[in-house]
Every structure is written in C-alpha cells, then in structure tokens.
Amino acid sequence: MKKLNKLVVAFGAAFLMLPIGAVNAAKGDQGTDQAIYQTSNGKVGYNSDKFTLLQVGGSQGGGYYTQSTYTGQVQASKRRGLRVHSYLWYGVGGSTELGVKAVDHFMPTIQANTPKGSIVALDYEDGASTNIQANTNAIIAGMDRIAAHGYTPMYYSYKPYTLAHVYYQQIIKKYPGSLWIAAYPNYLVTPTPNYAVFPSMDGVALYQFTSTYVAGGLDGNVDLTGITDNGYGKQPTPPTPTPTPTPNPGVSNQDYAQTGTFTASATVNVRSGLANNSSVVATYAPGESLNYNHIYIVDGVVKGRYTSYSGQQRYASLGLIPGQSFGTRTATTASRHYTIQYGDSFWSIANKLGVDMYTLAAKNGKDINSMIYPGQTLNY
Structure with a gap:
C-alpha cells in the first residue's frame, strides 16, 4: 500500500x-x-x-x-x-x-x-x-x-x-x-x-x-x-566508501560512467585495445549497445570512447568486464559457466554475473520461473 x-x-x-x-x-x-x-x-x-x-x-x-x-x-x-x-x-x-x-x-x-x-x-x-x-x-x-x-x-x-x-x-x-x-x-x-x-x-x-x-x-x-x-544504544555502521577509479596509464581526460544498460545510436565496435587498428572482438548495431563511437577492452576493462563537449577524446569505464552483458550481446563469445548455490534465483545470479536474467534463462533452455537447484550449472 x-x-x-x-x-x-x-x-x-x-x-x-x-x-x-x-x-x-x-x-x-x-x-x-x-x-x-x-x-x-x-x-x-x-x-x-x-x-x-x-x-x-x-x-x-x-x-x-x-x-x-x-x-x-x-x-x-x-x-x-x-x-x-x-x-x-x-x-x-x-x-x-x-x-x-x-x-x-x-x-x-x-x-x-x-x-x-x-x-x-x-x-x-x-x-x-x-x-x-x-x-x-x-x-x-x-x-x-x-x-x-x-x-x-x-x-x-x-x-x-x-x-x-x-x-x-x-x-x-x-x-x-x-x-x-x-x-x-x-x-x-x-x-x-x-x-x-x-x-x-x-x-x-x-x-x-x-x-x-x-x-x-x-x-x-x-x-x-x-x-x-540504531540510535537507541547502538550506532549505525558507517557506509562503505565509494572506491576511486584508477585511470588507465597513458589515457588522459578519463571520465567514468556508472554500470547500467546502454543503447547505441550508431554501429560500434568492441576492440581489444585503445588503437583503432586493434582487433575487433564484437560489433553492435544501433539499439544493441551504447552511445559511444568505439568500445575497447583495456586491461580487462570495457571502455567507451567518445568526444567531450570541448572536443577532447575521452574514455568512460563502463563497469563491465569481457563476458558481461552488453545490451543484447557480450564482449566475448567465449562460454562461461556458473554453479548454482543455495538460495540463488535467476535474478540474483544475473546480478552476480552482470547479465540479463531473461537472456540467462533462455540460454539454458529455461524461463525465469523455471525451478533451479544447487549444484546445477548454467551457461552465460
């Protein structure tokens, strides 16, 4: 209510x-x-x-x-x-x-x-x-x-x-x-x-x-x-400090974006490094990814490059690692596995892995209401 x-x-x-x-x-x-x-x-x-x-x-x-x-x-x-x-x-x-x-x-x-x-x-x-x-x-x-x-x-x-x-x-x-x-x-x-x-x-x-x-x-x-x-003889636990992102050496003017769902307005590529001639490991069509002109994997972290209001090239850490959900595609095609633990649900597992729970369920021939049991393995 x-x-x-x-x-x-x-x-x-x-x-x-x-x-x-x-x-x-x-x-x-x-x-x-x-x-x-x-x-x-x-x-x-x-x-x-x-x-x-x-x-x-x-x-x-x-x-x-x-x-x-x-x-x-x-x-x-x-x-x-x-x-x-x-x-x-x-x-x-x-x-x-x-x-x-x-x-x-x-x-x-x-x-x-x-x-x-x-x-x-x-x-x-x-x-x-x-x-x-x-x-x-x-x-x-x-x-x-x-x-x-x-x-x-x-x-x-x-x-x-x-x-x-x-x-x-x-x-x-x-x-x-x-x-x-x-x-x-x-x-x-x-x-x-x-x-x-x-x-x-x-x-x-x-x-x-x-x-x-x-x-x-x-x-x-x-x-x-x-x-x-709390407040009645017991004091609250201090909040967990927000970690300060560590800039990638050699990349200036870094901005850091929050983890979230991003949608592309144009075709973008995920590359294995900051150089435009580095290997493309995935491509995203409009609506699949995010509003960056290129996406890169740098030291195991997915970054999006964009042009700032001042005309500078900047890189935003998207809070993802290769293999985590990126719109409707992933930053690598390699299959990974998760062993279900007691108390898990498709929602909690998806949050742990950083993937979409509906996609996770479908990839394993299930829907989000299907029964899952400790010890089973899910592909993601």
Whole structure:
C-alpha cells in the first residue's frame, strides 16, 4: 500500500514503558509504520511491538508537504516505550538535486524529534524516471545526506518496483543491510510474518509483511537484523566508501560512467585495445549497445570512447568486464559457466554475473520461473 495515501486503522492496547536509551535485542522485534491517518496520538497494535517508523512528510516533483501528525506521534510513541524512527515520501524521480534538497528540508524536524543514529528511510515507490541509473543515483545521494547528518539511511519500496526501476545492488554495496521491503500474502489480518512470500533480495533488514496487522488495516514490520536499535544504544555502521577509479596509464581526460544498460545510436565496435587498428572482438548495431563511437577492452576493462563537449577524446569505464552483458550481446563469445548455490534465483545470479536474467534463462533452455537447484550449472 502506497505510503503517500496510506490508510491505517487503530489498534488499542497499552504499552509497557521501556527506557528509550536502553539497548534492546531488536532482531526479530515487530513494529508498525504510521502516517497522517493515525492522527497525532498515533495508533497502538500489540503489546509486544518495540518500534515504529513515522512519516515526517514528503517531496513530490520538487515540492514538499509536511505531516502535521509527526511530532505528536513521536511523543506518543516515546511514551509507549517504542524506538522511534522516521521516513519521508521520496518522489524525486531520477533527480539527485531534488533528492538532496528533500532530505535537507526535513532533517531539522527529524533531528528535533529522534536521536542521532536512528533510521531515516526514503519511501520510493512511485514516480521513478525511465533512467534506472539516475533513479539509483538519486536514492544513494539522499541516503548519503542522511548519513552525513548522522542518521541511519534506509530505502523502502516493493520488490517488483525496485527491480523495474532501481539498481538496488548498488545501494546495498554502499549501505549493506539498508533495504526495507514490503510483500504481503493477502489482506487478511496477519499478526506475524508469513515468510512464504518473503521478498528474497540481498540486503533486506526490515520486512513489511502486511498492511493488515490488525483488523481494519495497519502496516506490520519485522526487524531482521537489529537495525531498529540504531540510535537507541547502538550506532549505525558507517557506509562503505565509494572506491576511486584508477585511470588507465597513458589515457588522459578519463571520465567514468556508472554500470547500467546502454543503447547505441550508431554501429560500434568492441576492440581489444585503445588503437583503432586493434582487433575487433564484437560489433553492435544501433539499439544493441551504447552511445559511444568505439568500445575497447583495456586491461580487462570495457571502455567507451567518445568526444567531450570541448572536443577532447575521452574514455568512460563502463563497469563491465569481457563476458558481461552488453545490451543484447557480450564482449566475448567465449562460454562461461556458473554453479548454482543455495538460495540463488535467476535474478540474483544475473546480478552476480552482470547479465540479463531473461537472456540467462533462455540460454539454458529455461524461463525465469523455471525451478533451479544447487549444484546445477548454467551457461552465460
């Protein structure tokens, strides 16, 4: 259920008072997330709940709206002994600039109400741009700002929406265990998680397992890693530093592009070196590859050459190695093999190998819904 228009209903019961500063054993704890429909006093679900995530407001297309209930819900939740965290609707599409501004807009309110280290989640489930890398960059930029303010950044959405619009592996590479993902078995009252419908993805720390935690509706969540202790006696793990690319010796004016899907506007060649007379190892027609006039393999790294606005010849490292997916073709025709491991899916394997999951399945005479088993070998 979209948090922009989330309808959640009351659950009544008194909470045992817990000291807010105490260190809690959060792994396996359950709690709720709430928005304006829960009124300024918030709602109570079960006596056993330990945490809550409250919507401070949101950003949509460059504008902001504030949830007037946020401050009251924070105070009511603290009186109930809950570990209180925050989230904001992150309708910034693929704009890094709008994302950073949105986080900075809401952080003063969050800082006045919740402790350093507590969670600030970006609710990204609508309005994504068609540029997956731009969407991903905007999310990471927002998370970077949250971390810079001393809070724990998280990303919230649904698995299908994430797979369609975000390179989530880039998120968890920098912020391991930072995903808050929703998946519901049905709309019956569900007081405990049904792991049969768990959204299997790397990096999931919070699982929103129902929108009907109690009769009438309320989001229920389970903490899988202890992340809701952050800010309450436990400090967040620092983000993984982004490695600085090492320029290739002898090549000046290097730019580095992010990993992604690239589409060619003209025929391009993949060559085995930087010289135009080096061996061509693959050719791509328009629509198959990317917007570079030549592609090269340099020291085992695929680079695209292009002309900059100033007229200089530049090379962009595409984050790929020979054999990884390059549009609908690969940078080498040599066949490679992968042995399936426990817990693998076509999606997770494709992400590990940097290939398209549909192409991977078809190449092995399967589709993405086919059963695969540990020990089997896939060609890619």
